[in-house]
Amino acid sequence: xxxxxxxxxxxxxxxxxxxRDKKHRKRSGQFLVEGxxxxxxxxxxxxxxxxxxxxxxxxxxxxxxxxxDVMVAGGEVIATTPDILxxxxxxxxxxxxxxxxxxxxxxxxxxxxxxxxIWLAAQALRDPGNLGTMLRTCDAVGAGGLILIDDCADPFSxxxxxxxxxxxxxxxxxxxxxxxxxxxxxxxxGQLVAASLRDAVAYRGAAYAAPCFIxxxxxxxxxxxxxxxxxxxRVTMPMxxxxxxxxxxxxxAVLAYEVLAGVM
Amino acid sequence: xxxxxxxxxxxxxxxxxxxRDKKHRKRSGQFLVEGxxxxxxxxxxxxxxxxxxxxxxxxxxxxxxxxxDVMVAGGEVIATTPDILxxxxxxxxxxxxxxxxxxxxxxxxxxxxxxxxIWLAAQALRDPGNLGTMLRTCDAVGAGGLILIDDCADPFSxxxxxxxxxxxxxxxxxxxxxxxxxxxxxxxxGQLVAASLRDAVAYRGAAYAAPCFIxxxxxxxxxxxxxxxxxxxRVTMPMxxxxxxxxxxxxxAVLAYEVLAGVM
Numbered sequence: 402x403x404x405x406x407x408x409x410x411x412x413x414x415x416x417x418x419x420x421r422d423k424k425h426r427k428r429s430g431q432f433l434v435e436g437x438x439x440x441x442x443x444x445x446x447x448x449x450x451x452x453x454x455x456x457x458x459x460x461x462x463x464x465x466x467x468x469x470d471v472m473v474a475g476g477e478v479i480a481t482t483p484d485i486l487x488x489x490x491x492x493x494x495x496x497x498x499x500x501x502x503x504x505x506x507x508x509x510x511x512x513x514x515x516x517x518x519i520w521l522a523a524q525a526l527r528d529p530g531n532l533g534t535m536l537r538t539c540d541a542v543g544a545g546g547l548i549l550i551d552d553c554a555d556p557f558s559x560x561x562x563x564x565x566x567x568x569x570x571x572x573x574x575x576x577x578x579x580x581x582x583x584x585x586x587x588x589x590x591g592q593l594v595a596a597s598l599r600d601a602v603a604y605r606g607a608a609y610a611a612p613c614f615i616x617x618x619x620x621x622x623x624x625x626x627x628x629x630x631x632x633x634x635r636v637t638m639p640m641x642x643x644x645x646x647x648x649x650x651x652x653x654a655v656l657a658y659e660v661l662a663g664v665m
Numbered sequence: 666x667x668x669x670x671x672x673x674x675x676x677x678x679x680x681x682x683x684x685r686d687k688k689h690r691k692r693s694g695q696f697l698v699e700g701x702x703x704x705x706x707x708x709x710x711x712x713x714x715x716x717x718x719x720x721x722x723x724x725x726x727x728x729x730x731x732x733x734d735v736m737v738a739g740g741e742v743i744a745t746t747p748d749i750l751x752x753x754x755x756x757x758x759x760x761x762x763x764x765x766x767x768x769x770x771x772x773x774x775x776x777x778x779x780x781x782x783i784w785l786a787a788q789a790l791r792d793p794g795n796l797g798t799m800l801r802t803c804d805a806v807g808a809g810g811l812i813l814i815d816d817c818a819d820p821f822s823x824x825x826x827x828x829x830x831x832x833x834x835x836x837x838x839x840x841x842x843x844x845x846x847x848x849x850x851x852x853x854x855g856q857l858v859a860a861s862l863r864d865a866v867a868y869r870g871a872a873y874a875a876p877c878f879i880x881x882x883x884x885x886x887x888x889x890x891x892x893x894x895x896x897x898x899r900v901t902m903p904m905x906x907x908x909x910x911x912x913x914x915x916x917x918a919v920l921a922y923e924v925l926a927g928v929m
Contacts, residue, residue, distance in 0.1 A: 445907075530794055534912045543905025564912070571907050605926055639925060641807025643709075643835050648798045648828070651918040654911070658919045661903060662869055 403455075403468075406481045409488060413479065417454060417489045417501065423555045430504045432557035433489070436496040437463055442567025443502070449474050450500025456483040459497040467498075490559075504557055507576045509548070509585045516573070517545030518611035518664045520591075521653050524579070524628060525619035529554040533564025534650040535617075539572040542657045546573020548614070550582050583631060586614065593632045594660070595624055596652045598645060601637035604656060608634070609663040617653045667719075667732075670745045673752060677743065681718060681753045681765065687819050694768045696821035697753070700760040701727055706831025707766070713738050714764030720747040723761040731762075754823075768821055771840045773812070773849045780837070781809030782875035782928045784855075785917050788843070788892060789883035793818040797828025798914040803836040806921045809876070810837020814846050847895060850878065857896045858924070859888055860916045862909060865901035868920060872898070873927040881917045 406413060419425040420433040431451070434440060440450065441463055453471045455464065457480045468478050490499055505511075514520070521535050521544055532554045535547050547556075553576070554561060562569050577585070586593060592610045595601075596617050616632060618624030623646065629635055638647065638655060647655070670677060683689035684697040695715070698704060704714065705727055717735045719728065721744045732742050754763055769775075778784070785799050785808055796818045799811050811820075817840070818825060826833050841849070850857060856874045859865075860881050880896060882888030887910065893899055902911065902919060911919070 442907075534915060537908065537912055538915060540906030540908050541902070541904050541911050543903075566908055566910075568906070568908065638805070638922065639807075640805050641925075642804030642832070643706075644801065644804050644830055644832065646830075647805050647918070648801055648914070650912070651798060651802060651915055654915040655919055655922045658902065661905075 403478045403480045406479055406485065409485060414485055414489060420501065421491055421559065423558065426504070426555065426557055431501050432504060433499055433501055433559065434562055435490050435492070435499045435559060437461065437498050439562060439567050440467055440498060440500050443500070443570045444470060446570040448502060448570050450476060450502050452477045452479060452501040454479045454481060454486060454489065454499045456481065456486045456497055459483070461497060464498055507574050509575045509577050509581065512546060512573050512575050514545065514589055514591055514612050517543060518613065519544040519657055519660050520546060520548060520612060520614045521657060522548040522550055522614050522616045523553060523649065523653070524550040524616065524624055525622070526553045526649060527620055529558045529561035530564045531620065531648065531650040532556055533561040533569070535653050536565035536568040536572055536574070538650065538654045538657055540568040542661045544572065544657060546575065548582065549576045550579050579628060592634060594634045594636060594656070595629045595632040596638070596656055597624065597629050597635035598637055599626065599629055599635060601635035604636035604638050604659055606663070607636050609660045611664040613660050613664055615653060615656045615660060617649045620649050667742045667744045670743055670749065673749060678749055678753060684765065685755055685823065687822065690768070690819065690821055695765050696768060696826070697763055697765055697823065698826055699754050699756070699763045699823060701725065701762050703826065703831050704731055704762060704764050707764070707834045708734060710834040712766060712834050714740060714766050716741045716743060716765040718743045718745060718750060718753065718763045720745065720750045720761055723747070725761060728762055771838050773839045773841050773845065776810060776837050776839050778809065778853055778855055778876050781807060782877065783808040783921055783924050784810060784812060784876060784878045785921060786812040786814055786878050786880045787817060787913065787917070788814040788880065788888055789886070790817045790913060791884055793822045793825035794828045795884065795912065795914040796820055797825040797833070799917050800829035800832040800836055800838070802914065802918045802921055804832040806925045808836065808921060810839065812846065812878070813840045814843050843892060856898060858898045858900060858920070859893045859896040860902070860920055861888065861893050861899035862901055863890070863893055863899060865899040868900035868902050868923055870927070871900050873924045875928040877924050877928055879917060879920045879924060881913045884913050
């Protein structure tokens with residue numbers, strides 16, 4: 402049964418709105434996903450929201466099916482006004498629907514490195530758009546997923562989820578400190594490859610080996626030198642211009658496609 | 666001589682602030698660039714701001730040199746408070762400095778296709794971050810520049826300029842409708858290559874020829890079919906996942922690096 406909310410000051414509205422803030426997401430272990438398309442991606446990947454929030458009077462066959470699935474799974478469905486949904490999402494043009502998901506286990510132990518020949522890893526990645534784009538690239542190249550090392554942007558932020566085009570639901574995701582990641586990596590098979598300018602070989606045709614972990618660094622600082630030096634292979638891409646770096650998500654993708662050609 | 670502004674309601678403050686808005690940028694033909702690093706990139710590329718706006722009490726040797734250069738070139742230097750600079754840029758943590766530049770000629774006739782073996786082109790690209798990232802990629806691969814086709818994001822927006830990491834000042838930039846672009850392209854040498862899923866060959870090792878124009882489409886819709894069919898070559902990248910597309914800037918970069926390996 403739908404629950405109807407018509408008041409802006411309803412505590413549920415306040416709670417849902419608070420999920421736009423990282424601090425509140427961390428406290429509650431939940432995050433908000435906007436839009437039918439992303440919710441459909443989640444459903445197709447076997448993930449349903451705990452709570453579905455729909456704008457009344459915006460019917461859609463996919464939305465009806467989603468509502469039914471959420472109810473069958475024991476979730477909550479809230480019907481509200483487009484204005485209140487706008488208030489929750491912070492968007493002037495509200496989506497038809499938003500969903501609240503429980504965050505899931507993002508420890509390294511939740512990953513199986515044998516799942517895929519390629520993995521992406523990012524260290525201190527600050528931009529949620531870059532983070533989401535890297536998740537999307539993981540999906541495209543058939544990578545197992547993205548490992549976020551040290552303090553990165555929140556993969557469950559609205560911007561990261563949106564930029565991932567739903568890949569946050571379909572590819573692996575882990576968060577770890579470097580001093581957890583490196584022992585985990587060395588506890589099994591795995592080649593760690595850094596995009597680097599130091600002591601590096603040409604990225605094209607380098608000796609990549611599966612499972613290959615491609616590591617990119619922070620948008621401003623790049624990788625710390627000791628992280629680079631801990632890698633099995635340092636590769637560099639041609640830089641013909643004035644600058645000496647690429648956007649982090651771009652560098653990861655160019656390398657991932659090269660590795661894909663090399664290891665498959 | 667520095668002009669001092671201490672009032673929030675000063676007309677110059679209002680004017681500078683208005684440049685955050687595309688409509689006002691188009692009307693005035695000027696845009697605002699934030700931060701010493703970008704202004705230094707501009708200076709190194711031979712472009713100086715018409716107006717330099719500095720936060721008082723934030724001295725820096727590079728800033729002193731920039732101020733001197735702007736004065737010699739007949740520009741205006743405004744000293745103001747950090748709070749007013751914050752108001753102008755809309756950032757809570759104001760940069761030390763911002764500069765106002767005249768937009769330049771972005772017609773196709775300003776480009777010389779013989780300048781470079783690679784060019785990027787984007788159709789209806791909506792995201793200023795993607796646009797700036799593509800400019801940055803142009804710099805990295807030694808491309809001549811970026812051609813924006815149909816209605817794209819504004820390359821002179823703060824977000825595009827920032828994502829370009831200064832490349833907006835160093836690589837070529839043109840804006841044109843498709844029905845201007847195609848005759849211009851066919852008026853000289855040039856291979857038009859689309860990232861495509863239709864009737865496409867594998868992107869890797871395809872027969873690229875310089876000057877090669879790499880065309881990517883809108884973030885949601887991709888390229889219109891007739892645009893793709895007007896291309897000399899349609900190439901496709903492996904898509905191993907659930908989705909059938911990459912981020913537009915990522916797709917452009919993966920292709921650009923492949924073309925770079927093929928044509929150089």
